[in-house]
Amino acid sequence: MTATPARRRYVNDKPAQAVLLAGSLLFMTVGLLLPLGELAVKCLTDANGAYVGPDNFIRFFSAASLARALYHSLYVSLMSTLAALPPAFLFAYSLTRTTIPGKAFFRHIAMLPLFAPTMLLGVSLVYLFGRKGIVTSGLFGALPWLGIDIGLYGSTGIIIAEAILVFPPSVMILLTALANSDARLYEAAESLGANKPEIFWSVTLPGVKYGVTSAAFVCFTLVFTDFGVPKVVGGNYGVLATDIYKQVVGQQNFNLGATISVVMLLPTLLAFIADNWLRRRQEGVVNSRSIPLVPKRNATRDLACFAFCLCASSVILAVFLTALFASLANLWPYRLTPTLRHYNFRDYAGGGYLAFWNSVRMAGYSALLGTAMTFGSAYLVEKTRKFAWARRTVYCLSLAPLALPGLVVGLAYIFLFNSAVFSVAGREIPNPLSRLYGTMLLLVVCNVVHFYTVGFLTASAALRQLDREFEAAAESLSVPFYATFRRVTLPLCLPAVIDIAGYFFVSSMATVSAVIFLYTPDLQLASVAVVNMDDAGDSAPAAAMSILIVAANIMAKAVFELASRRARKAAERWRNR
Amino acid sequence: MTAAPEKGNGGGAFPGRRAETPDRGLCVRGVCKSFDRTPVLTNVSLQVAPGEFVCVLGPSGCGKTTLLRVVAGLETPDSGSVLIGGGDVTRIPTAGRGVGIVFQSYALFPNLTALQNVAFGLRRRETGASSIRQKALELLDLVGLAESAQKYPGQLSGGQQQRVALARALAPEPSILLLDEPLSALDAKVRQSLRKEIRRLQRRLGITAVMVTHDQEEALTMSDRMVVMHKGRLTQFASPEEIYRLPSTRFVADFIGAMNFLEGWRAEGAIARYGGIDIRLPAPLGADGSVVTLAIRPEDVQIGRDLFPDENAFVATVAEMEFRGAGYYLTLKALTALKALTDGGKGGMRLEALLSPLRASQLKIGAGDCVKVRLPRERLICFAEDGTAVGFAGGGPE
Ligand SMILES: Nc1ncnc2c1ncn2[C@@H]1O[C@H](COP(=O)(O)OP(=O)(O)OP(=O)(O)O)[C@@H](O)[C@H]1O
Ligand SMILES: [Mg+2]
Numbered sequence: 001m002t003a004t005p006a007r008r009r010y011v012n013d014k015p016a017q018a019v020l021l022a023g024s025l026l027f028m029t030v031g032l033l034l035p036l037g038e039l040a041v042k043c044l045t046d047a048n049g050a051y052v053g054p055d056n057f058i059r060f061f062s063a064a065s066l067a068r069a070l071y072h073s074l075y076v077s078l079m080s081t082l083a084a085l086p087p088a089f090l091f092a093y094s095l096t097r098t099t100i101p102g103k104a105f106f107r108h109i110a111m112l113p114l115f116a117p118t119m120l121l122g123v124s125l126v127y128l129f130g131r132k133g134i135v136t137s138g139l140f141g142a143l144p145w146l147g148i149d150i151g152l153y154g155s156t157g158i159i160i161a162e163a164i165l166v167f168p169p170s171v172m173i174l175l176t177a178l179a180n181s182d183a184r185l186y187e188a189a190e191s192l193g194a195n196k197p198e199i200f201w202s203v204t205l206p207g208v209k210y211g212v213t214s215a216a217f218v219c220f221t222l223v224f225t226d227f228g229v230p231k232v233v234g235g236n237y238g239v240l241a242t243d244i245y246k247q248v249v250g251q252q253n254f255n256l257g258a259t260i261s262v263v264m265l266l267p268t269l270l271a272f273i274a275d276n277w278l279r280r281r282q283e284g285v286v287n288s289r290s291i292p293l294v295p296k297r298n299a300t301r302d303l304a305c306f307a308f309c310l311c312a313s314s315v316i317l318a319v320f321l322t323a324l325f326a327s328l329a330n331l332w333p334y335r336l337t338p339t340l341r342h343y344n345f346r347d348y349a350g351g352g353y354l355a356f357w358n359s360v361r362m363a364g365y366s367a368l369l370g371t372a373m374t375f376g377s378a379y380l381v382e383k384t385r386k387f388a389w390a391r392r393t394v395y396c397l398s399l400a401p402l403a404l405p406g407l408v409v410g411l412a413y414i415f416l417f418n419s420a421v422f423s424v425a426g427r428e429i430p431n432p433l434s435r436l437y438g439t440m441l442l443l444v445v446c447n448v449v450h451f452y453t454v455g456f457l458t459a460s461a462a463l464r465q466l467d468r469e470f471e472a473a474a475e476s477l478s479v480p481f482y483a484t485f486r487r488v489t490l491p492l493c494l495p496a497v498i499d500i501a502g503y504f505f506v507s508s509m510a511t512v513s514a515v516i517f518l519y520t521p522d523l524q525l526a527s528v529a530v531v532n533m534d535d536a537g538d539s540a541p542a543a544a545m546s547i548l549i550v551a552a553n554i555m556a557k558a559v560f561e562l563a564s565r566r567a568r569k570a571a572e573r574w575r576n577r
Numbered sequence: 578m579t580a581a582p583e584k585g586n587g588g589g590a591f592p593g594r595r596a597e598t599p600d601r602g603l604c605v606r607g608v609c610k611s612f613d614r615t616p617v618l619t620n621v622s623l624q625v626a627p628g629e630f631v632c633v634l635g636p637s638g639c640g641k642t643t644l645l646r647v648v649a650g651l652e653t654p655d656s657g658s659v660l661i662g663g664g665d666v667t668r669i670p671t672a673g674r675g676v677g678i679v680f681q682s683y684a685l686f687p688n689l690t691a692l693q694n695v696a697f698g699l700r701r702r703e704t705g706a707s708s709i710r711q712k713a714l715e716l717l718d719l720v721g722l723a724e725s726a727q728k729y730p731g732q733l734s735g736g737q738q739q740r741v742a743l744a745r746a747l748a749p750e751p752s753i754l755l756l757d758e759p760l761s762a763l764d765a766k767v768r769q770s771l772r773k774e775i776r777r778l779q780r781r782l783g784i785t786a787v788m789v790t791h792d793q794e795e796a797l798t799m800s801d802r803m804v805v806m807h808k809g810r811l812t813q814f815a816s817p818e819e820i821y822r823l824p825s826t827r828f829v830a831d832f833i834g835a836m837n838f839l840e841g842w843r844a845e846g847a848i849a850r851y852g853g854i855d856i857r858l859p860a861p862l863g864a865d866g867s868v869v870t871l872a873i874r875p876e877d878v879q880i881g882r883d884l885f886p887d888e889n890a891f892v893a894t895v896a897e898m899e900f901r902g903a904g905y906y907l908t909l910k911a912l913t914a915l916k917a918l919t920d921g922g923k924g925g926m927r928l929e930a931l932l933s934p935l936r937a938s939q940l941k942i943g944a945g946d947c948v949k950v951r952l953p954r955e956r957l958i959c960f961a962e963d964g965t966a967v968g969f970a971g972g973g974p975e
Contacts, residue, residue: 012673013670014670467682470684472651472680472684473678473745475670476649476676476746477698477745477746478698487686487697492687573729574730574731575687
């Protein structure tokens with residue numbers, strides 16, 4: 001054994017890692033940087049491609065209707081945030097700090113809106129509060145005293161629907177914030193003789209204030225950039241998102257569309273930066289020595305919280321059940337006998353089942369490509385040692401999509417991929433990327449980029465939990481990095497990988513904002529079909545398609561959940577005898 | 578701190594002499610490394626003979642881990658080179674260097690069994706599919722874990738995990754074994770037995786090994802030669818006995834074991850003077866009139882009651898006497914020339930001595946007693962003002 005050679009046969013990891021990093025960078029360049037660049041070009045030029053400087057922006061702010069849309073967008077975003085946060089806080093509080101039964105049930109119900117295309121909320125509200133709605137008509141005349149018209153179309157409808165829409169993400173953020181508590185603080189406060197309200201104001205709230213601000217920013221951004229709800233219940237109440245759609249799809253005014261989307265991007269970016277800045281300050285509030293708080297029983301409080309959770313869950317369920325009911329009713333509101341005829345999309349625009357299966361395929365591919373790209377990139381960033389600058393760049397590019405609204409991404413994509421030629425400095429060069437237009441691949445890439453950051457951060461967090469020396473140990477054993485990745489890293493991160501895939505699937509299935517500019521008559525999509533059928537006044541099939549999307553998502557989520565649970569159980573096996 | 582230098586490496590008192598074969602073993606030449614412009618390694622050179630066991634010792638943050646990672650190829654040095662088995666591997670990545678690494682965190686793959694972990698670095702093409710298992714089992718047997726082959730790391734104790742990590746590192750027959758604080762996460766008992774185990778294995782396989790530790794007892798007992806590092810520089814590289822007996826700088830003397838430092842002596846030939854006391858040195862110092870610091874280990878300070886000759890002796894009182902199991906620690910205050918020795922109000926010359934219980938009972942010493950103290954000439958170390966050892970053959974840095 002003494003006569004071993006000093007050197008060993010080995011595979012040099014460097015070229016393969018370089019290729020992979022280059023691939024990741026190329027993907028982000030084509031999928032993010034180039035489209036955004038094209039968007040910037042569009043908002044600084046006129047329809048003929050001549051540079052006009054800030055003219056488009058001047059036109060935007062001097063056009064009364066457009067400036068009003070900006071005001072509308074800000075108004076409904078603010079109001080929806082204010083409407084959603086208190087119930088979301090109470091809901092999350094009930095799930096973490098009380099001893100009520102049925103927490104898992106409540107949590108699942110609260111997440112339901114994530115599975116739906118945002119139009120579903122609008123459609124459902126129309127069936128509840130619209131002109132022929134259940135409430136407006138006093139339960140179809142059965143309870144005339146109930147018949148109130150809340151004036152749904154316009155800001156009221158948008159705010160109600162958006163408040164429900166942003167409920168799940170705010171609950172999720174607040175759940176995390178409330179779960180990270182330190183019991184010692186509460187004990188200290190109690191021993192100082194503070195009473196319950198004092199403890200709430202001096203300990204509970206300060207502990208979660210960053211969670212609350214973070215939830216507020218997320219709510220604001222989601223509402224500000226949402227397209228589905230205002231499209232359905234906005235009526236004449238124009239907001240930025242619907243205006244972009246009108247300019248681009250209706251009037252083919254790409255330059256103004258680009259300008260509006262940049263205007264829309266600014267508050268979103270500000271919220272993103274502010275949130276990151278605040279989050280950085282929060283670090284270190286809870287450390288490893290913190291003792292998690294175990295809620296104590298308190299009959300009155302628990303009863304009140306339970307009642308509240310029941311109410312909130314009922315509202316969400318009611319919205320979904322209304323959509324289901326409407327999709328099954330024969331001829332609303334006259335003949336309510338159940339029928340499946342609205343699920344036979346043959347007579348309506350939108351593409352019917354072809355569109356639905358296109359969406360399922362798109363979601364499946366997005367899950368595959370999205371998981372591969374985000375986990376792979378996070379792996380390269382976190383676990384390889386070479387090419388520090390490239391890894392740093394990949395990291396920064398991976399965070400950017402979080403700040404980009406779907407509409408902006410979609411718009412940037414048509415600008416880049418739908419033009420046959422680039423005009424660079426007066427000369428025209430053929431655009432090789434235009435071949436991607438109208439393909440499934442482009443839709444998938446668009447979704448992957450749109451939802452990139454959440455997947456990337458989930459992967460990073462999982463990878464950071466692994467021992468930093470695994471790679472070094474494997475390298476010293478002359479095992480190439482891809483073998484270590486396959487045999488160690490991937491199996492250990494499997495639960496996170498499955499979660500990421502589930503996230504990409506569900507999000508891609510339900511999204512409309514990014515893909516609404518990219519679908520073609522040959523490649524229709526379910527969520528776009530909802531918009532188009534609703535546009536044509538076919539609310540019942542729109543509801544039916546929304547329900548199909550939700551059903552597909554619930555089924556997919558169940559499968560992913562089961563797989564992830566099995567993966568976690570395997571990890572358990574490694575730990576215990 | 579009493580580090581008994583008992584070891585049985587059978588390689589002679591200074592096995593480092595073998596290192597005169599630069600074409601084999603490990604050779605580090607003038608390595609420099611900075612992180613963000615902060616120098617972490619400065620001109621580190623090191624030559625480890627084949628089959629030698631070297632410990633790297635130094636305070637936290639002095640660059641020990643970085644040195645090991647440079648040798649392993651996990652960090653690229655800014656300048657300098659690394660040679661393994663005579664070949665320059667500076668530009669060769671870790672995978673091609675044939676180094677086995679044992680990490681402080683073990684870094685065992687939790688989803689693989691002990692057997693799979695050990696077999697991880699064995700390659701089918703080179704070892705043969707059926708014999709991979711055979712070889713992995715042999716290695717597990719070598720570290721006494723044959724029965725635990727099918728267990729996952731999470732089901733093994735810390736000591737067992739470290740044994741598996743050792744077997745895994747040795748499996749592809751590396752030419753060099755690198756260990757970064759492999760024992761520091763273990764409790765004292767397990768640590769003791771694993772020290773012996775690592776040494777036994779290393780000797781049996783005849784493998785060159787470099788181990789980083791911050792435990793000086795570990796370094797003194799385990800190594801053939803040891804490296805003491807300070808602020809990214811290699812301060813001394815010698816056998817444990819030599820490092821203990823003849824530290825090359827004041828830092829090493831202070832860092833390893835306990836040491837009395839007697840400041841402010843004026844050198845005159847082979848004599849050091851301080852306020853009326855003359856101390857004879859083992860050899861004349863270079864420049865007369867320079868100020869030096871004398872140093873002596875507590876266990877080398879002789880205590881008596883007029884029973885030994887007068888050379889280098891003076892009278893002192895026992896200010897404190899503390900029992901420490903293996904012996905008594907005496908804090909002595911020089912008495913004869915107390916006034917003269919009073920050093921700017923610091924309270925005179927203080928000295929610590931270690932006395933065996935047997936000797937203490939023979940002398941019947943107690944606190945407050947007056948005793949005669951002798952500093953044996955051959956046990957004295959002398960440091961110049963810049964902190965380097967002066968005047969003694971073999972005492973200077975290599
Ligand atoms: N990757 C790195 N980037 C920046 N600085 C580093 C890096 N690795 C180490 N350092 C710095 O280099 C110095 C030496 O680190 P090193 O880990 O080699 O010390 P050490 O002697 O092993 O210390 P310890 O006994 O604490 O393990 C430290 O100040 C450390 O902060
Ligand atoms: Mg270290």
